[in-house]
Amino acid sequence: MIESIVIITSSGSQKVEFDTNHHSKCAIDLNLLNLSDYKSFDIKITFSEPIAKFRDHDYTWQKCKKNYIANPFSPKIVKLQNAQIVQSNITSGIWEIDYKNPTVLLWRFNPEFSSPLTSYLGNENRKSIVLAEQKLNFIANPTLLFPKNEAIEISRSKKPFVAIACFTDHCDFDTAENLVLQRIFFKEHQIKITKGFFLNHFSKREDNASFQNQQEELLQWNNDGHELCYHSLSQSIKSNEDSFADFEQFVPPLNDIKVWIDHGFQPYNFSLLKNSDISEKKFEGILQDKNIHTLWNYIDSGTATNGVINQFNTQHFTLSNFLKGNKNLGFIKKMQLIIKNIIFHYYNEEDLILKYKYSASRFKKVFFQRDLKSFFPFIKDVSKLGSSIFSVLLFWNKKKNIPYKLAKYSPIVFKHTITDKEFYIFQTLEMLDFKKSLSHENINALTNEKGVFIAHTYFSVPMKYHTGKLFSTPTTIDKKVAENFKYLGNKIVNNEIWNPTLIELIEYWARFEKVFFDIDFEGNIFERNNSGLIFRKFS
Numbered sequence: 001m002i003e004s005i006v007i008i009t010s011s012g013s014q015k016v017e018f019d020t021n022h023h024s025k026c027a028i029d030l031n032l033l034n035l036s037d038y039k040s041f042d043i044k045i046t047f048s049e050p051i052a053k054f055r056d057h058d059y060t061w062q063k064c065k066k067n068y069i070a071n072p073f074s075p076k077i078v079k080l081q082n083a084q085i086v087q088s089n090i091t092s093g094i095w096e097i098d099y100k101n102p103t104v105l106l107w108r109f110n111p112e113f114s115s116p117l118t119s120y121l122g123n124e125n126r127k128s129i130v131l132a133e134q135k136l137n138f139i140a141n142p143t144l145l146f147p148k149n150e151a152i153e154i155s156r157s158k159k160p161f162v163a164i165a166c167f168t169d170h171c172d173f174d175t176a177e178n179l180v181l182q183r184i185f186f187k188e189h190q191i192k193i194t195k196g197f198f199l200n201h202f203s204k205r206e207d208n209a210s211f212q213n214q215q216e217e218l219l220q221w222n223n224d225g226h227e228l229c230y231h232s233l234s235q236s237i238k239s240n241e242d243s244f245a246d247f248e249q250f251v252p253p254l255n256d257i258k259v260w261i262d263h264g265f266q267p268y269n270f271s272l273l274k275n276s277d278i279s280e281k282k283f284e285g286i287l288q289d290k291n292i293h294t295l296w297n298y299i300d301s302g303t304a305t306n307g308v309i310n311q312f313n314t315q316h317f318t319l320s321n322f323l324k325g326n327k328n329l330g331f332i333k334k335m336q337l338i339i340k341n342i343i344f345h346y347y348n349e350e351d352l353i354l355k356y357k358y359s360a361s362r363f364k365k366v367f368f369q370r371d372l373k374s375f376f377p378f379i380k381d382v383s384k385l386g387s388s389i390f391s392v393l394l395f396w397n398k399k400k401n402i403p404y405k406l407a408k409y410s411p412i413v414f415k416h417t418i419t420d421k422e423f424y425i426f427q428t429l430e431m432l433d434f435k436k437s438l439s440h441e442n443i444n445a446l447t448n449e450k451g452v453f454i455a456h457t458y459f460s461v462p463m464k465y466h467t468g469k470l471f472s473t474p475t476t477i478d479k480k481v482a483e484n485f486k487y488l489g490n491k492i493v494n495n496e497i498w499n500p501t502l503i504e505l506i507e508y509w510a511r512f513e514k515v516f517f518d519i520d521f522e523g524n525i526f527e528r529n530n531s532g533l534i535f536r537k538f539s
């Protein structure tokens, strides 16, 4: 069934010998290469016949007529043309099939864009997307299992095989007053969230909430079953010296706060670590001392809107789907938005993003302030932007369905080693408009697709221009939004959606690393060690 196995690293390809006597499994010996030398590698498996079907992220069989990507939390199960099922023994890595080349299965470990981190580099703090450092060691050698009848798939959710809705909230606009209103609202709809808070009240806004001033209220959130998480340490920025002193010396107000969300440009932020005054070793040690093991650093797979809600469905994160979700807008507005999406999400290259931002400000300078010095740089940027946009529009039919770069592998949760210690990094779905994002259609789609979102929200945002926000006035909750949350809450109560806090989700998903399947003499797949996850057999 297997024609060849080749291991591909940055230093070349190497053919692997494999045991052809064993009919029900094929182990791939990784001892051949010194894995610690590499940041990533691929195993290229060529079958003697094409892959006819694959088990998709929504736990359904799909014909191999589109590309297949299965990350560590999706089934790694395919069916060959002769109906033989092929399944992986571990959850690590990514399975990728190009439907135009259906005899080849790529088993990829940490490929480009599968574990993206934001890092601000250089004198100008330029935003860069870098690949996480991952320990490429697994519970067992990657092995293909060929069961006689049935494969085994694992539920991503604690309630068997249902969708997951997780909220992580940024407290930028929280006040003593709106904190209470939010808490009562979520209690009414039985929704749990992961609530960011500022530990210290150091803010230009007097009424900004913080643990320092609103301790009692925030402890009530904790009592209600919400998770509290750090949102840096304060709203406004102190001097470098004072900031680092705060960071080193703060005392965790509770002993189970494990999540850290970067806010603003705080000098001690994880995303500024490469430019920071403290060493990575020291930074890691401070996080470890304070019990923090999960970090967020400015990566959204996209913005939720009509039809964009499931981070596991890469087809939600395409230009075509974005247009569909905004078809009620006028032509000019639609063009503006699509150009912005091409630059920010399709290309997602800092160079182009900066050119886009400069062009807007130079346009004003040239045409309104008659600043002729800006004319040539403006023309240069606009022509570069124009050609990039044009190349997408020219091949629109092909490019409109390509998933955005940072959504391709659905890198929602992955590990990163700062120096020695591993941390979990999570990627979010930006969620600003709750009328569109949490519409009945979207919630139904999420439920049907057994999908997942980890929302990046600002529940207390007061801005007038912000449509679909939770608060319609500083003291009232928007009726339509409340109705959407009621619908979501009912799905949660009826066990159609699992609504974990972030740490519940991460700690549950951490068990995927322990999964280790094997096959017995009769060709039945079984679990070698008890991961505590929920499984089901199917064919």
Ligand SMILES: [Zn+2]
Residues within 6 Å of the ligand: 170, 171, 172, 231, 262, 263, 264
């Ligand atoms: Zn913030």
